[in-house]
Amino acid sequence: MNFFHFIRHNGDQILAATLEHLWLVGASMFIAIVVGVPLGIVVTRKRWLGKPILGTASVAETIPSLALFGFLLPVPWLGARADRLAIFALALYALLPIIRNTVAGISGVDPGVREAALAMGMTQNQILLKVELPLASSYLIAGIRVATVLTIGIATIAAAIGAGGLGEFIFRGLAMVNDQLIFAGALPAAILALLADFLLGRLEHRLRFAT
Amino acid sequence: MIEFRDVDYRLNGNNAPSSSAAKSGNSRTHNADGKVILDRLNLQIASGETFVLLGRSGSGKTTALRLVNRLLEPTSGAVLVSQRATTDWDPVALRRGIGYVIQDAGLFPHYTVEQNIAVAPRLENWPEDRIYARIEELLNLVGLQSAEFAARYPRELSGGQRQRVGVARALAADPKILLMDEPFGALDPITRAEIQKEFLALQKRLRKTVVFVTHDTREALYLGNRIGLMEGGRLVNVFTPEQFLHETSGAAAKYLAALQIGEPGSA
Numbered sequence: 001m002n003f004f005h006f007i008r009h010n011g012d013q014i015l016a017a018t019l020e021h022l023w024l025v026g027a028s029m030f031i032a033i034v035v036g037v038p039l040g041i042v043v044t045r046k047r048w049l050g051k052p053i054l055g056t057a058s059v060a061e062t063i064p065s066l067a068l069f070g071f072l073l074p075v076p077w078l079g080a081r082a083d084r085l086a087i088f089a090l091a092l093y094a095l096l097p098i099i100r101n102t103v104a105g106i107s108g109v110d111p112g113v114r115e116a117a118l119a120m121g122m123t124q125n126q127i128l129l130k131v132e133l134p135l136a137s138s139y140l141i142a143g144i145r146v147a148t149v150l151t152i153g154i155a156t157i158a159a160a161i162g163a164g165g166l167g168e169f170i171f172r173g174l175a176m177v178n179d180q181l182i183f184a185g186a187l188p189a190a191i192l193a194l195l196a197d198f199l200l201g202r203l204e205h206r207l208r209f210a211t
Numbered sequence: 212m213i214e215f216r217d218v219d220y221r222l223n224g225n226n227a228p229s230s231s232a233a234k235s236g237n238s239r240t241h242n243a244d245g246k247v248i249l250d251r252l253n254l255q256i257a258s259g260e261t262f263v264l265l266g267r268s269g270s271g272k273t274t275a276l277r278l279v280n281r282l283l284e285p286t287s288g289a290v291l292v293s294q295r296a297t298t299d300w301d302p303v304a305l306r307r308g309i310g311y312v313i314q315d316a317g318l319f320p321h322y323t324v325e326q327n328i329a330v331a332p333r334l335e336n337w338p339e340d341r342i343y344a345r346i347e348e349l350l351n352l353v354g355l356q357s358a359e360f361a362a363r364y365p366r367e368l369s370g371g372q373r374q375r376v377g378v379a380r381a382l383a384a385d386p387k388i389l390l391m392d393e394p395f396g397a398l399d400p401i402t403r404a405e406i407q408k409e410f411l412a413l414q415k416r417l418r419k420t421v422v423f424v425t426h427d428t429r430e431a432l433y434l435g436n437r438i439g440l441m442e443g444g445r446l447v448n449v450f451t452p453e454q455f456l457h458e459t460s461g462a463a464a465k466y467l468a469a470l471q472i473g474e475p476g477s478a
Contacts, residue, residue: 118306131319
């Protein structure tokens with residue numbers, strides 16, 4: 001049975017695993033954005049918080065993912081459900097590029113433009129929403145793009161703790177020494193990563209051109 | 212209309228009103244750590260006059276300007292706008308009544324020309340039809356065809372056009388006061404001469420209270436009703452252009468001498 005046969009016969013399973021994978025990635029990216037962008041904004045407002053916040057996110061980034069999943073297993077509530085734990089851990093990995101790019105994007109706004117906004121009588125919130133965030137948007141998307149591609153890859157490891165996703169095939173394939181199974185997980189994951197990279201890259205380019 | 216009363220401004224005097232004002236701080240006012248930037252400045256600027264602050268880099272003229280719209284706050288003394296200390300004003304309300312033009316215009320790169328001009332009126336919640344009428348009027352005033360320029364982005368404009376839009380934007384909500392920080396400094400000499408002439412004609416009609424910062428003696432003489440000469444954080448003297456031209460000794464004479472020697476380039 002060649003690979004294409006395999007895919008045809010296990011299409012449903014692969015599709016289900018892909019959707020599971022997308023759920024892990026989507027949910028963790030949502031959390032990472034909702035937490036990371038405000039943290040990045042805070043860093044641009046209170047510079048002294050930059051080191052602790054970025055430092056913590058950097059440390060999280062260095063923990064091997066398999067170990068992180070393991071460490072988190074005994075944590076109450078979080079460890080109770082595998083996908084919950086996986087989403088938390090993946091969000092942790094996605095945080096650093098998002099925070100870093102938010103800071104870089106806002107810091108990169110021309111001081112003359114910020115000063116003009118202030119001098120025109122904009123409040124800090126108006127400056128943030130109407131000037132800084134729009135001008136930083138291409139950086140923000142670039143950070144989200146890096147984080148998404150990263151997360152799609154790392155999410156395959158979440159299968160090790162039973163969180164599902166395309167990693168299921170890979171781990172099963174490894175256990176059974178079955179290349180086709182490994183491919184059935186790896187190929188869709190690679191396609192997802194390329195697709196995310198391409199689409200977010202286009203968005204990033206459009207936003208950069210618009211500013 | 213604008214009055215400086217014994218104004219001192221020192222760095223690290225804990226006098227930035229908010230972190231963002233300090234952050235967006237002009238490098239010129241921040242490169243001399245711990246130094247006295249303004250030293251007992253006393254000055255009254257009358258309604259409707261164009262007052263030029265002339266001086267070399269680091270003389271404190273930009274700092275003086277930024278005290279007026281409370282981008283900075285005095286270390287001691289007071290800056291009064293409409294008889295009220297800037298520190299007693301709500302900064303947002305104060306700034307909405309003051310137009311501000313800087314070098315390179317500080318236009319929002321993600322806004323079109325008309326969106327840039329509409330910023331202050333929108334902040335003031337003008338009705339849309341009034342805003343559009345105002346945009347039309349202002350673009351005419353600064354000599355730009357609205358059909359051609361309204362929908363352009365700042366990057367699609369020349370330096371002179373950008374500066375014209377900057378002036379239009381500053382005038383949009385019809386402020387009584389206009390602060391201009393070397394607004395024409397980055398323009399080529401011919402465009403600069405054109406735009407100076409236009410500004411003079413505009414000011415004759417509008418009679419705003421203008422505080423104009425420059426290091427260009429010619430520009431000061433051409434545009435100012437009065438010229439305040441600044442050196443090392445002090446206001447050396449205040450002249451009319453006539454008086455300035457007839458100075459034979461002292462600081463003003465030095466500027467005139469430099470003008471003679473430096474004949475080909477005025478900036």
